[in-house]
Amino acid sequence: MITAKARAVDGPDKSFRAAEIKRRDLDSHDVLIEIKYAGICHSDIHTAHGEWGPVNYPLVPGHEIAGVVTAVGPNVSKYKVNDRVGVGCMVGSCGECENCRNGEEQYCLKGNIPTYAGVDQYGEPTQGGYSTHIVVEEDFVLRIPDHIELDVAAPLLCAGITTYSPLKHWGAGPGKKVAVVGMGGLGHMAVKIAHAMGAEVTVLSQTLNKKEDGLRFGADHYYATNDPETFNKLAGHFDLIINTVSANIDINAYFSLLTLDGTLVIVGAPGEPLSVQVFALSSRRRSFAASMIGGIRQTQEMLDFCAQHDIVPEIEVISADQIDEAYERVLSSDVKYRFVIDISTM
Template sequence: MSDIQAYAAMEAGGRLEPYTYNPGALPANHVEVEISACGLCHSDLSMVNNDWGASQYPLVPGHEAVGKISKVGEAVKHLEVGQTVGIGWTSQTCQHCSPCLSGSQQRCTSAVSTIAAKGGFANRIQVQDIWAVPLPDGMDAKSAGPLFCGGITVFAPMMDYGLKPTDRVAVIGIGGLGHLAVQFAHAWGCEVTAFTSSMDKEAELKELGAHHVANSRDAGAMKALRGKFDFIISTVNVDLDWASYLATLRSDGQLITVGAVDKPMGIPAFSLISGGKSVGGSDTGSPDMVARMLEFCTRHNIKPMVEYFPMSDVNDALAHLKSGKARYRIVLTN
């Protein structure tokens, strides 16, 4: 087995450096993929910096990889060499725990994350076959990577929490995840409002499918929206005045967070009791749900807005992401 050429952080917060490793023999239920492009997610930055206390070094980030299968294990029956596939946050699951058997493999009790197994900032990657999801015909492989994390992260709660086409939906935080959430909710048939603190994005957000754009820093605008929404999805990883957002929900409305807020969310009990409102969270999605999302994107021409960097300029790409200037997703290309 030939070595894999990658980029790795050798310590918490360190610059990524060229890194070579031998993946060993290809397991029977795995495939090897030659990576053509890999999205850059804020979670990659969090893992490089060990923000969650779970990183191990050398650490190869990257969990939005797309490429062609170059090898298949002897037990793999549904994939073949030459197929274009994508890989997201998860690279291996046990297939026998309760979440796996119930179709929620992303919640496997012994799941291995793609980054923990050495991720997609590389020329090749090995993953369990079920987590290499084929791209539909006609989907642009170069820009598809962000769908495998950013996309499924906002698509899954719309499926899991029963979003209806008659719903009024608000999206908090219009970045890598939020700009996809707006497109999904619009294609779902919903009336969509985008909450943003950057009103210079208004025209662009309406092109993406937002019917309304609201300034989240304008107390008057927030007050005018009280009791409007059936469903709010928050993509931000910072603490907000959650009571003011709960006030914009209608009776039985739901506020779902997919952003990893790093401290407890202050949710007033009476804000939930009054109107029977609820707050929930969501992670990613099963391989089947990822495949459904990809089909939905193809049907409705939903695409991430991306900026491209060569894989060799990975540190410049990380700096661009950290600056907050990316619009709206970064993809590294081999």
């Protein structure tokens, strides 16, 4: 067994503490990664706080992982020692169902194995990237392109793919009008990626506080949703809306902004049920959808796309002792735009 330093939480109201966790010995197709940076995702906070169901504590969150290969199993063919690699939101799947065979492991019919708060193929709880090392089967490891630095690469493994996947699936590109609801960790990546895809991009944020940033990231327009006139002016305007916020917003008001056959996609998961008025959809044959992350193949595609277009997230690097403070700041929207833990501070 391999011992790794980590930061763990023991309950929904507990602070993070220094811990040691065990990583399995390498199996034939396993890769040992020395983690250099780990992003903080809002999903980490929901899970650590027990807001998405029962949690097997102690918990080590983190599914935005960037590091370097330090050892490989005897049958590994995709990676070698010193390769720059990443790990995202899942570390396994059945590999046999139709979805897995089609490269959609995130939708594995038997359930994918999450990077943390799950159970691996050996029956052991998975622990995430707030740690110095992780062992992952090679098919769930991503190659980080050479000119993307590891600190900014980390958030691409969740925030990047969570926004890239629906933009690609619903055809964001030239001639398409795309709105991004929210300008946080997910939202600012959606703006950058949609712009690079060639879409006309509009940010819909509560206020105009981040307008300068939004335009700098590639948005063509920026509107405040606390102004009722925004919804009148933009009625029937967008082909695609990507909702990145976790709050329970008035979703029906946003349906009114879709054109004929337009689609609103949720990627930020609110904790409460949403009330949907069917007429708001049927009146323009609009669609309401949700999206998770992408499969491994698409995640690698996203990394290569970001490298090609010089897209990286805006980050603030913190030490391991600042995780609790970072969580509080995320909840109060006091981050531009993604916290990343320097794992050397473990």
